[in-house]
Amino acid sequence: MACSRQLAPYFKPSLPFTGPIPGGLRDGFMVIISGTVLPACDRFQIDFQCGSCPYPQDDIIFHFNPRFEEGGYVVCNTFERQNWGREERNYAMPFFKSHPFEIRVLVKCDSFQVAVNGNPFVQYNHRIPFTRGNYISVSGGVDVAIISFQDNVSLGTWCPRAAGILQTYPVPYHTSIFGGLYPSRSLTITGTIPLHADRFHVNLKWGEHVAFHLNPRFSEKTIVRNSQLHQSWGPEERGLPGGMPLLPGQSFTIWILCEAHCFTVSVNGQHQFQYNHRVPNLQQIDRLEVEGDVTLTCVQV
The missing domain is CATH 2.60.120.200 (Jelly Rolls)
Structure with missing residues (x-):
């Protein structure tokens, strides 16, 4: 859906x-x-x-x-x-x-x-x-x-x-990205974070590989970014110049734009960070998954 x-x-x-x-x-x-x-x-x-x-x-x-x-x-x-x-x-x-x-x-x-x-x-x-x-x-x-x-x-x-409704998606949530990713293609994830949330993650995948792992961690007040290739995690990226933009008890919109050299991520309309691609073939990235402590109300791919 x-x-x-x-x-x-x-x-x-x-x-x-x-x-x-x-x-x-x-x-x-x-x-x-x-x-x-x-x-x-x-x-x-x-x-x-x-x-x-x-x-x-x-x-x-x-x-x-x-x-x-x-x-x-x-x-x-x-x-x-x-x-x-x-x-x-x-x-x-x-x-x-x-x-x-x-x-x-x-x-x-x-x-x-x-x-x-x-x-x-x-x-x-x-x-x-x-x-x-x-x-x-x-x-x-x-x-x-x-x-x-x-x-x-x-x-x-x-x-x-x-x-008078609030549609929600089942979590864990998995969907196909038809045609894969390419520069100028974007994804939008909208939802609400439960009051006692610990963490959730958004993965852009193909097969068992994770090209982009976006992992808000509320106890650590950061969003961890990484890739898992050939069953091995790479170096984490954690910096958030403007502080943690996601808070338990609040709604959010995460927008991920695929560009030629990186993913650009905005939260609630505010630019947060860029994540340089660690895989050369963007079009092979054909799956989106969202798991963890989150309520999803809309996913656009």
């Missing part, structure tokens, strides 16, 4: 950023933006656009604009034929300066549905046809770690709390 199909993401884009949406907007399509609000942020914005031209500005189907003035609020709007429409303001500000965030925007036939940090936040009804949307733009006082896309998303995948 796995979540809906994941498309190639944008990793650590420089802002202001404008990039194409793979295949354009459609019903059941989800965009996930993870990052951190900068300490000096006044505002930032995410725009779903009908093109990439800044002047004259192409139509903006959905403008999502958190502002930290006047106690903080979020503006939603549409820009059509060189004019802004009526603002919709939400004063339940879900963003905090210097704090990480995850925004999930689900496209439905009648509206955009937005969840922030796992909680439903706003529904914005379409004012112009959403199928015209083919670009995303992000700007302002944030550091974006990743912009990712998913197709054929259910309400429970968008926000389990909104659907």
